[in-house]
Amino acid sequence: MAARILRLWALYATLDGMWIARDFRSFIFYYLADAVTAVASVAGVLLLAQRFDGIPPWTRDQVVFLLGFGMVARFVPDMLGNYNVLHISRRIGRGQLDHILVQPQPVWMALLTEGFAPFWGLLSLAPGVGLMVWAGQRMGLEATPPWLLAFALNLAGASAALTAYAALWGFAAFFQPRAAEEISGSAVDLMTDLKGFPLDALGPGLRTALVTVIPAGLMAWYPCRALLGLDHGIAALWATPAAAAALCCAACLTFRMGMKRYAQVGSSRYTSFGHRR
Amino acid sequence: MHRSDRAGTPASGTVVECRAVCKAFRQRQPSERPRDLLRNLLHPRFRTIEALRDVSFTVNRGEVVAYAGPNGAGKSTTIKLLLGMLAPTSGSVRVLGMDPVDDRTRYVGRIGVVFGQRTELWWDHPVAASYEWKRVVWDIPRERFDRMCGVARELLGVGESWNTLARELSLGQRMRADLGMAMLHEPEILFLDEPTLGLDVLAKRSMTRLVRQLSATGSVTVMVTSHDMNELEQLAGRVIFIESGNLAYDGDFASLRREFGDLRRLVLETDSATPPSLPGAELVGSHGLRHEYRLAGGGADVASLLSLAGEQCRVLDVETHRAPIDEVIAGIYEHWGRTRPAGTP
Numbered sequence: 001m002a003a004r005i006l007r008l009w010a011l012y013a014t015l016d017g018m019w020i021a022r023d024f025r026s027f028i029f030y031y032l033a034d035a036v037t038a039v040a041s042v043a044g045v046l047l048l049a050q051r052f053d054g055i056p057p058w059t060r061d062q063v064v065f066l067l068g069f070g071m072v073a074r075f076v077p078d079m080l081g082n083y084n085v086l087h088i089s090r091r092i093g094r095g096q097l098d099h100i101l102v103q104p105q106p107v108w109m110a111l112l113t114e115g116f117a118p119f120w121g122l123l124s125l126a127p128g129v130g131l132m133v134w135a136g137q138r139m140g141l142e143a144t145p146p147w148l149l150a151f152a153l154n155l156a157g158a159s160a161a162l163t164a165y166a167a168l169w170g171f172a173a174f175f176q177p178r179a180a181e182e183i184s185g186s187a188v189d190l191m192t193d194l195k196g197f198p199l200d201a202l203g204p205g206l207r208t209a210l211v212t213v214i215p216a217g218l219m220a221w222y223p224c225r226a227l228l229g230l231d232h233g234i235a236a237l238w239a240t241p242a243a244a245a246a247l248c249c250a251a252c253l254t255f256r257m258g259m260k261r262y263a264q265v266g267s268s269r270y271t272s273f274g275h276r277r
Numbered sequence: 278m279h280r281s282d283r284a285g286t287p288a289s290g291t292v293v294e295c296r297a298v299c300k301a302f303r304q305r306q307p308s309e310r311p312r313d314l315l316r317n318l319l320h321p322r323f324r325t326i327e328a329l330r331d332v333s334f335t336v337n338r339g340e341v342v343a344y345a346g347p348n349g350a351g352k353s354t355t356i357k358l359l360l361g362m363l364a365p366t367s368g369s370v371r372v373l374g375m376d377p378v379d380d381r382t383r384y385v386g387r388i389g390v391v392f393g394q395r396t397e398l399w400w401d402h403p404v405a406a407s408y409e410w411k412r413v414v415w416d417i418p419r420e421r422f423d424r425m426c427g428v429a430r431e432l433l434g435v436g437e438s439w440n441t442l443a444r445e446l447s448l449g450q451r452m453r454a455d456l457g458m459a460m461l462h463e464p465e466i467l468f469l470d471e472p473t474l475g476l477d478v479l480a481k482r483s484m485t486r487l488v489r490q491l492s493a494t495g496s497v498t499v500m501v502t503s504h505d506m507n508e509l510e511q512l513a514g515r516v517i518f519i520e521s522g523n524l525a526y527d528g529d530f531a532s533l534r535r536e537f538g539d540l541r542r543l544v545l546e547t548d549s550a551t552p553p554s555l556p557g558a559e560l561v562g563s564h565g566l567r568h569e570y571r572l573a574g575g576g577a578d579v580a581s582l583l584s585l586a587g588e589q590c591r592v593l594d595v596e597t598h599r600a601p602i603d604e605v606i607a608g609i610y611e612h613w614g615r616t617r618p619a620g621t622p
Binding site for chain 2: 004008102
């Protein structure tokens with residue numbers, strides 16, 4: 001099974017590479033636009049942190065690390081789930097799930113692999129990693145093996161939280177295909193727009209809401225608090241992966257319910273728009 | 278064809294079996310009155326649509342079966358049931374000895390699907406890339422893949438568009454590429470849903486010829502839906518008619534013509550613009566000196582009609598031919614429309 005997943009990822013990576021490099025002008029402008037978007041997404045918070053020498057209790061370097069973490073946490077779902085899980089409501093709402101149902105593989109495997117696009121959004125990975133490394137060096141962060149493990153777990157958790165949250169909303173399209181067609185995109189935007197803010201200054205109610213109801217805080221703020229020592233409890237290191245696991249379970253259950261319903265009512269809508277590239 | 282990976286599948290016999298299949302959907306029935314806005318929101322009304330009612334049929338290996346019926350009759354629902362995209366409300370669907378929903382993963386590896394209005398090709402990639410995608414996802418052995426690519430290139434003419442982006446193909450090229458791709462894993466059953474929709478006459482003819490060639494091997498079972506009855510008559514030896522969710526007819530086209538009226542046409546070219554009066558023949562129209570009549574199949578004596586016409590004017594030329602199957606079907610649809618009980622969809 002693992003070999004098949006790797007084979008499929010290789011296939012989709014090839015297709016993604018071919019798409020990105022389909023002609024020189026597209027190639028240049030695609031990455032240029034991507035770079036501008038990446039810079040714009042962090043510019044506001046970065047300038048605030050620079051102007052006020054941090055956003056208490058976060059120092060300027062910690063804010064920079066948080067921004068980098070958020071960018072990388074956003075890149076992973078983009079790399080794995082674009083065109084399917086991250087925008088699953090489109091696939092369901094537009095009747096495009098039928099294309100997956102005629103493939104001789106489990107639906108989860110198709111969803112896990114078909115959106116693999118490693119070249120997509122590559123320019124949000126490089127600045128994200130760059131910001132983290134730069135800030136880490138300035139802070140004198142020691143990347144010990146336990147810390148790296150915690151970092152990887154929290155990064156995976158943050159990415160999984162975004163994916164599961166988008167999917168959870170997206171599965172609403174099983175029940176209301178037309179109304180919920182673009183809902184997972186909106187859920188992703190909601191999470192992404194809020195991911196770069198240190199949320200400490202908010203009241204406890206709002207803070208709780210931003211790690212549960214709208215778990216944007218899980219994308220960077222909460223895991224970075226734990227990783228940068230702003231929250232010393234060991235539980236804080238596990239909170240993001242645990243919350244992501246809970247969200248993934250909820251998404252899986254909702255998906256099963258949705259698929260049962262899909263087998264009963266199917267989809268009376270179909271449009272090919274947004275289906276593959 | 279290589280069938281080593283299809284152990285347990287009989288070389289002949291039933292491959293599709295629908296038994297007492299019913300499929301019902303709920304359809305919202307909102308009131309149009311503004312004062313009912315709240316009721317529409319909180320307590321919407323629904324009605325149950327029976328898309329299929331107690332439909333039973335079997336298809337044998339190697340058969341080419343046309344599945345036809347007017348819009349909304351239940352054709353697409355049946356195809357979706359056979360593809361495992363939908364589960365029946367009651368009754369059972371077995372294809373290749375499997376339940377298409379429960380055994381979906383194993384099952385879809387042995388069937389091929391072409392939707393006239395959908396494509397499996399990757400839009401921004403050359404056709405060759407889509408074929409390679411199919412090879413990996415379907416896990417097609419290299420030898421079979423190369424051989425079937427050769428078939429697609431030669432038989433379907435896919436070679437000419439091999440390196441063309443799918444979005445730049447003409448509809449005819451796309452359909453041929455889609456059909457070739459559907460055949461890559463050598464499916465045992467091919468489902469074609471409106472495969473010639475939107476195609477011009479030449480492309481339609483080409484597609485029809487290809488499906489006939491494929492079915493001539495006897496190893497591929499084909500189920501095809503279309504509104505073009507002439508095309509279906511050329512393609513299929515058997516037709517299943519579905520009407521308002523009921524199976525209305527299952528047999529060959531010749532029997533269909535006999536059962537529902539084997540209409541024929543008589544065209545007379547005379548020296549008069551006034552059409553001769555011919556009892557037993559219904560005048561369809563006159564164009565100058567040409568007069569076209571509809572004859573009831575079997576009952577009309579053409580020799581007597583010609584003699585009668587000769588008494589009224591001089592007959593310069595005579596043509597007789599069978600009415601197009603479309604006309605027979607239109608007659609059936611009209612008949613169903615008249616006899617359908619009120620309230621049925």
